[in-house]
Amino acid sequence: MSSSQVGDRPSTAAEREGRVLDRIDEFRKRRPRLLESVVTLAHGAGGKSSAALVDSVFVESFRNPELEQLGDAAVLPLPSGERLAFSTDSYVVQPLRFPGGSIGNLAVHGTVNDLAVSGARPQWLSAAFVIEEGFEISALREIVADMRDSGQAAGIEIVTGDTKVVGKGAADGMYICTAGVGVIPAGRALSPDRVQPGDHVVVSGTIGEHGMAVMLARGELAIEADIASDTAPVNSLVEALLEAAPSTRWMRDATRGGVGTVCNELAQVSGLAVILDEQSLPVQPQVLGACDMLGIDPLYVANEGKFIAIVPSAESGAAIDALRGQPGGAQAAVIGEVMAEPEGIVALRTAFGGSRIVDMLVGDPLPRIC
Amino acid sequence: MSSSQVGDRPSTAAEREGRVLDRIDEFRKRRPRLLESVVTLAHGAGGKSSAALVDSVFVESFRNPELEQLGDAAVLPLPSGERLAFSTDSYVVQPLRFPGGSIGNLAVHGTVNDLAVSGARPQWLSAAFVIEEGFEISALREIVADMRDSGQAAGIEIVTGDTKVVGKGAADGMYICTAGVGVIPAGRALSPDRVQPGDHVVVSGTIGEHGMAVMLARGELAIEADIASDTAPVNSLVEALLEAAPSTRWMRDATRGGVGTVCNELAQVSGLAVILDEQSLPVQPQVLGACDMLGIDPLYVANEGKFIAIVPSAESGAAIDALRGQPGGAQAAVIGEVMAEPEGIVALRTAFGGSRIVDMLVGDPLPRIC
The missing domain is CATH 3.30.1330.10 (PurM-like, N-terminal domain)
Known part of the structure; x- marks a missing residue:
């Protein structure tokens, strides 16, 4: 796994912070570099290698403001003033x-x-x-x-x-x-630039089903579990959330690389920290069990019907209520918050009171899941 | 080859017409049916099998007015009234x-x-x-x-x-x-419905280079010839043509399946006849030579920088002049005309005064050329 185990046992807040700070130089906001001379499966996994390939080969060559945003979609301004994604x-x-x-x-x-x-x-x-x-x-x-x-x-x-x-x-x-x-309706402006310390991290439902369902469907693992992909459209959920929480800062669907990768991209781009709370992460017990057996962190497992939204704390209650009122949103939860420091870092407060860095995905533990 | 040889020797107009009419029932405007139970290379070749697969599987399932146009691009109407392709x-x-x-x-x-x-x-x-x-x-x-x-x-x-x-x-x-x-700029309305008997068939340049260049590049044929793909953007040519010939009815780029397939699609959709003139077809001598050796008709060979335009006869002179004034348009030519009958048929007047039906491509003489 790509996450660094900082501590799984209880420790003081100061100790935890010290451990996290020790690792800042290692993980500080910088895009990874392309080191390989041939394409590997990891380049398609949505993690660190993918980012290196995209930066070094595609963005470098195609250079334009829309592409350099590296969003889920490009925004196209039309002569009429309308904006398309x-x-x-x-x-x-x-x-x-x-x-x-x-x-x-x-x-x-x-x-x-x-x-x-x-x-x-x-x-x-x-x-x-x-x-x-x-x-x-x-x-x-x-x-x-x-x-x-x-x-x-x-x-x-x-x-x-x-x-x-x-x-x-x-x-x-x-x-x-x-x-x-x-x-894109007039007035909507979602961007990582709008994210502020104190904002809440909202997930629209349970995580990790898609990747685990596909892995198990290959029949190569001696594991049987009742796990179905969460593949679903989220557009109704997004509309409900934006109506209830109109100051929502930014959203991204947590596909390849999972919630861990999405949070890392946000931390890198915004220069802020994302602190997740392990106990708040909604994960189905059978997904957690299969992940444990395989040594895979559900934070890195792909979803195909879940997204992360960064919402001002004052609106996160309304956001959760709105999501829970929609089909597919019953397990929506606040799973963490944005902080000013440690800059560019994602960390997880574990159930045991420790914390660990959640780095970008390295390698490809779950190839070809989408 | 998929074309039916009706006659390559001189014959009277009445004889030629009789022969063509004899074959109308066989080729009359009807879309081919999907007969196979597995996908074959021919389903990707852009000819009759491709049309059958697209009709029977994709259009049948997705049903909507934009898709059923089967144009090169869908037209998207925006709230502002703007239209996108x-x-x-x-x-x-x-x-x-x-x-x-x-x-x-x-x-x-x-x-x-x-x-x-x-x-x-x-x-x-x-x-x-x-x-x-x-x-x-x-x-x-x-x-x-x-x-x-x-x-x-x-x-x-x-x-x-x-x-x-x-x-x-x-x-x-x-x-x-x-x-x-x-x-799509306001006022532009290109559609096969606008095509009328008497309209001219314009090609923007020489045909057949791309398909033959790719075939020869595979090195599997004992043929050497100095043929380069024509791959190029045609948007400047199109703009020049539409400025010079604003009543242009319809256009299509002659990629998979070549000019023969484009003309068949037009004939089928419009219910009109397209009569091509072999002597007017611009073909590079080395392309013609390679096609002859392989028994391939250049009318079915893919192009990647050429298009067909149907232009009212009164504007075709201006259209040709405009195309010839642009890079890549020097060999633009009128290669035939639209007639009311035989309905739904494409025929070629050969250099020897005969004529033959140009059917839709059957099979895939040139697989994987794009």
């Missing part, structure tokens, strides 16, 4: 079908959610398929039906697409790439 | 680099061109990468640099993206999926 993701999950959903559901939810947490109302999706020769048409129809159902549930339309076919052995059955466009 | 394509070309370009150039040009021929001014692109584990970072940097250069030449910005990594043996090195958004 625009986002894309490829889906390469294995297996294609898992408890709770399929690559088709993911391909819609993932892009819808990227738009929603950018403050946009998702409206239109494109869908591009790369299909392996010999793939069953009946299986394709089922995946397409999942996309249709997910699209209807999210209130979006799939308006344009593309199909490519590659030879046997390539594409693991199929890959799907979706892009989405949404309209 | 939105398009996507995946790129799976093999090899990744070929004379005249790379998968990076294609991934930008292909989506830019889909937007441009829809009447939009391309502005923003997303780029999603699926990369095989072990791919050289240096090769990735070169492809990304090609994307940057193509983006600059086309005047667009790559504003959002995604990276996934898959295991060794998958993804043939890399696949790229781009989506694009452009703004």
